[in-house]
Amino acid sequence: MDLESIPGVGEKTVRALSELDDPERALRAGDVAAIATAPGITQGRAARIARGAIRLEHDDPGDFLATDRAREVYRQVLSLLKERTVTEYAAERLETVYPSSQRSRIVEVQEFASEALEREPDPAILEALEGVEPLRESGDVRVRERCLATTDAERYSEARQAVPELSVEVVEDAQGLAELARGYATVIALDESFAGVTLEGDVQVRPDALENPAEVVPERPLSFFAQNRDRLQAAVEVHRAAGLEPSCDLEALEDGLSRLAEDGTVAGDEELDRLTTAVDDLDAAASAAESVANDRLREAIREQDVTIEGSDLLSLVERGAGVDSLLSRELADDYAAAVEAARDHLVDALDLDQGEAEIARRAFSDEPTFPVERDEDAVGRLREELTAVRERRAGRLKRELAADLADQRKGARDLVRDALELDVELAISRFAREYDCTMPEFVDSEAREQTAESSKTASPSRGSSEAASRLPSSRDDGETANMSDDAVGFAIEGGRSPLLDEPLEAIEPVDYGVAGVTLLSGVNSGGKTSTLDLVASVVVLAHMGLPVPAERVRLRRFDDLHYHAKSQGTLDAGAFESTVREFADLAEGGEGSLVIVDELESITEPGASAKIIAGILEALSENGATAVFVSHMADEIREMADFEVTVDGIEAVGLVDGELEVNRSPVKDHLARSTPELIVEKLATESRETADTNGGTATATDGATDPLFYDRLLEKFE
Template sequence: MTLKLNPEAREVYRAIREEIRKRLVLEGSSPLLDKFEPTGDVGELLRRRNYLREHLPTISPEIGEYLSRVRPIRFRRDYLHDRVLLVDGEELEAAEKLALCDVSTNPEEVEGYPLVLSTVGYGFDVELSPAEVAPELYIMPLWENRETLRALAIIGKLTGRESVAVRILRELEPLREVMEKRAALDGLEELVAEKERELNEKISEKLERFSLTLSGKELLEFLNELKEGNYEAIFSHFGRMEDEILNLINRAEDELSERLGLSVELFSREEIYPLAVPPERVEALRAELERQLKVELYMRSREILERVRNYIPALRKELSRVHELDFLLAVRRFTEGFVFPEFGEGVGFVNGRHLFIGNPQPVSYTVGRALELEGTAGERVVILTGANSGGKTSLLELITQVSVLAHMGLPVPAEKAVVEPLDEIFFFRRKRSAYGAGAFETALRSFVRALKGEGRKLILIDEFEAITEPGAAVKIIGELLKVAHEKGFYVVIVSHLGEDLKKELPFARVDGVEAKGLDEKLNLIVDRQPKFGRLGRSTPELIVERLARKKRGKEREIFERVLGAFRDSGPD
């Protein structure tokens, strides 16, 4: 049963929703707020309260850091052009329905594909299923989202349960070698160019050292050998150098082979300095690497999927649950220091704090039998009077906030609270710019609509008399409040006509927000905690006193005379 809210009360609800929504980390968590729309259904409120009482204490504040690292893991259904599925005629239709890769019934048509998958004993034997034909479509999203899996593992630890992500991460490790080769393939040109540069530097150093080690005598002997045609001795000098250079080349190619995972022979043995690898040789190496890696990635993915396939449904549940954890964390942050209200008659709270005022003065208040506060007797109709800028409107807002939060099933900003499950909440905020007959008629019709019908209603009205004449306001408000009293509705109305209304409404309680005086800077001192059952001292006298003390000369004399009139007549 949805709680009915008039536009101003619904605006309070929207503000609360927005405050919670701002604390959410993940996209997709907001819809969970819809499940906490205000309701007057006691059973539903109890269910929400029990759910939050059970789960909020388990939500560690540190979870937020790891929730922010979680990203959706989407298992794509791509069409793979690097493979062909070879089937017999009976399987052709089923294979084509998979829509994962090319399909053929002719072995001669599959030549040239890096991967030939077959159900008839040619190439890699497979069954007609996405997991067999394209296991990478499951495994690669897991590999690419390892940061999400690691975050899920930590979130699981913080919430006291082992995440399935721990096991998936462990099973993914054998894929690391393939992915390192893949990364090397992406930078193949740079890798070969770097190795070419290193080799040329080392060969240059060796040649330079060789020329410097020949002494003058050795150089003469070398020239004599050359003159006498003793080429064997000459070649022995250069042969040793050539062997050293070939060893450098072999070692460089061995390093590349180990890095790339296949035998590499790139560098020339004839023109050994300077070395330069032809581009076509690099392209040929790239083609061979790509072919080999496609096969290796397929085989590793198939093996890993066999081990992690049963974990994927649990992983999906965990990914879905992070939105729930995100919502719970946002609620916990928003309601830090709040309490769950009890059920009772009316609305009441002890040391309630306005949600949208910085460092607010805590205020206790009650309407109905919600709380037994000194000076109250369970009155359902209350007239709130007193100082301007004393917080009367803010108190109406606070009553609305507490009521709306309670009907959402959430904790409320107070030390203690009692809220009756209601059917409707009406909050009539004063419209400062609305005056005249039109505004009066609109407001009056709205109040009457709030009073019609039956049910459990809370009606909050802020200074109705501001849009009509004081004399007429007493009569109108008096009759409206009598109707509310007769129907058992809860009403709090802010009015400066408290003394007149009390004479008309013996069943109503009149509370007062009092201005205590002036501070040393002549600012008003206002106690925002209403005095129950007491008419509030208005501020005009204090404002006149402040002006009398600030002014000089003739102006001061006039203000002191007006102030004397207040003191002669007593408080209003």
């Protein structure tokens, strides 16, 4: 895949994508999480890039949604899907699912959606998904207690590039190594020439160190796992709750994570914890030991009478002696006991082993002083020893843990990706279940065989008791079900518009099918616009490759969707001209188009509107497009058209308590009665009933109107 050919991808983005391990795989798979790991690319940007790559892969012009209203319907149904995601990733990933005219793309998503419909959105899975996020790359890791050493300048440059986490030092000989060993806990010599040299400290000769940097800097992989501990653990829980086949050994991964602290250090090792605590508490413990010695010594002085002969005192003063000499002479045993107590306290407080204890005891001298003070040099040596031992043990444990986790890294990535992709599938499954969806059937000749095969394996998710496919439908009691494959534009059975702000059970199912060009008539507030929204949402979802909210749907594969919403008032001359030009372009090249128009007559005065609409319908009919025009002027348009225009009607059964009672499914080849006609008919009926009650007459004095007046008005509608 030529990255520069992806729509919306420039040179800078190409350079960023090139840093991915396998950019082509990520782009072809729409792997938003992987793409978002490229430098400077956000998750939202990654979704747009993935969408562009998919378009390129399927040679998709990306212009299926041809009007603002069509795009608005797409955003509305997409929002319904995104609302049913748990993770931000899944919401962004759904942005890569868009309506397409390309058969290959539709089939690709249908296969994915068919598998998604098999998923049960168990609450335990959804809860576990709340902790899953795309993995973060570890930031800059800097290790200060370890360094690399070499005598070669070229090797030096290579080491700095391969292992930026460590300092790299140039030395001339073994003496240089020895000096480094006094400043670092571990020195790793890269030159073979140092083999066999014995030096104090932890000096390792490893000429192959740059071949496997993770062994030299285990902090690198450990940092990755430490930053992603919670995300990985959540992904593990998702796999267990959903029964997914894991891409790695879950127990081994959990064991490794349990031994890893949040800061990337090894956790759970008692000896390492002891050494770490000893280093951290050394100063406090030394101060406490001083206090122990001084408290003991003060108490001894208080309890003991010290007698000094005058000649002895004079002698001591002449020699410049002070309190220390007096302590040495008179309180030598007490001082020794106090110092020993200080030493014991320091050893016990830090839980030192025998070798460490010998160093610790040097922190308090046998020479009497008051107050007793620690020897800072001895404390410093103890700190160096403890730190060196700690770092050596930590390094070994890190290497062991890094080795255990190294083989899990790719599997861990796949584990999280699979959990995130499951959220995408569950969103589709939840949408399908909540809106009682089924997979649509495309009937154009090239897609018919593939779609029929897909429909056999797709579960419409109408609850666990209805998991089997519902295509083809067993219903054949309506016009839509009996349309031939060659004639069908779209045929919807039991459809419920997801765009209605009503509970699903409150929405009356609609059956409607159109082949060719059709006018849709009906009473005000009878459901004409919601029927158009149903058709648009079904067509958009079908061309996204997703299930649709209906019992059964059959449709052709359209090149584009032109949905024109009802105009708000008459257009001015410029806007009117623009609208007519748009329909002129559509009439010339709209053979594979679906055109949905809501009351186009509102763009100008009624007489002119009927003529213009009739002309547009003629052109669309000649071009082989599929079109539904809602109009209150169906009769006038039909008279002006030079071909037999099909007129369907959403029929009002009548008025009940002042409210329309409507059959929401359009009746084929039927011009629906208008609301005014129904009201006049209601008034005529009531007037006749009043006249019958009054003995066949009606007068102005009794508040009744002559039924003949209403009958005369009704005749005008015939």
